[in-house]
Amino acid sequence: MSKEPSGAARMFGDFAPKLVQLTDDVLFGDAWERKELSKRDRSLITVAGLVALNRPDQLRFHLPNAVKNGVKEEELIEVITHLAFYSGWPNAMSAMTVAKEIFSKA
Numbered sequence: 001m002s003k004e005p006s007g008a009a010r011m012f013g014d015f016a017p018k019l020v021q022l023t024d025d026v027l028f029g030d031a032w033e034r035k036e037l038s039k040r041d042r043s044l045i046t047v048a049g050l051v052a053l054n055r056p057d058q059l060r061f062h063l064p065n066a067v068k069n070g071v072k073e074e075e076l077i078e079v080i081t082h083l084a085f086y087s088g089w090p091n092a093m094s095a096m097t098v099a100k101e102i103f104s105k106a
Contacts, residue, residue: 007061039069044079047071051080051095052087059098073103 005013008023032042043066050059066076080099084092 040066040071043069043071044075047076047079048083051083051091054088054091054094056094056098059095060102063099063102073099077103 006020006024006028008020012020032039037045043062046062047059047066050056050062063076067073077096077099080092080095083095
């Protein structure tokens with residue numbers, strides 16, 4: 001029985017196999033599985049970092065992933081609103097645009 005390819009494998013396949021391997025094995029296979037923080041907490045931290053760094057492409061994956069990990073949509077909207085004051089208004093506006101796009105589809 002074969003395992004379904006990861007998102008990284010679907011995006012980059014044979015084009016960047018080492019990046020796929022590091023993403024799957026180290027980032028999601030190790031860092032996300034450490035017991036010191038819950039996946040919910042890791043999702044909140046990740047979303048906050050992506051908002052602060054203005055990374056809307058990655059937010060498109062991590063916002064729904066955060067919901068899957070137990071974060072409510074309302075909490076994520078509040079995180080983005082709060083971060084407007086700490087990471088910059090344009091970053092928060094970009095992130096909120098992505099959140100509206102994703103959460104309006106649900």
